Amino acid sequence: MTQKTYQLTLTFEQILNLVLQLPEQVQEELIQEIKKKSAKKQDGDLLSVFDKIGKNAQAKGLTEEILEELLVDES
Structure with missing residues (x-):
């Protein structure tokens, strides 16, 4: 027996x-x-965003030393 699948467009309400x-x-x-699934996705999304930000910053020359200088609390 051959089974066919059809793609249906359903609205959220349906x-x-x-x-x-x-x-x-x-x-x-x-x-x-x-x-x-939504909790896992949110955690993964947030971590991937931070990872991407970190990689972009490193590509632009940010080092751990520079980051430490930027984060020094001078209050």
Whole structure:
């Protein structure tokens, strides 16, 4: 048997309506999975942003010594 897949364009509202038709336990499992993935993505995104900033600064000549001088608290 050959199985075909079709790409459907669904709006957020349509997806939400489909999810609301699922049993309550399945809805809760989906919510937990989304929360886990979104937390991982945010952490990864933030770390990758900092990594990119650091690499760009080093490429422009920033060294650890210069960074230490910039961060000295002179108050």
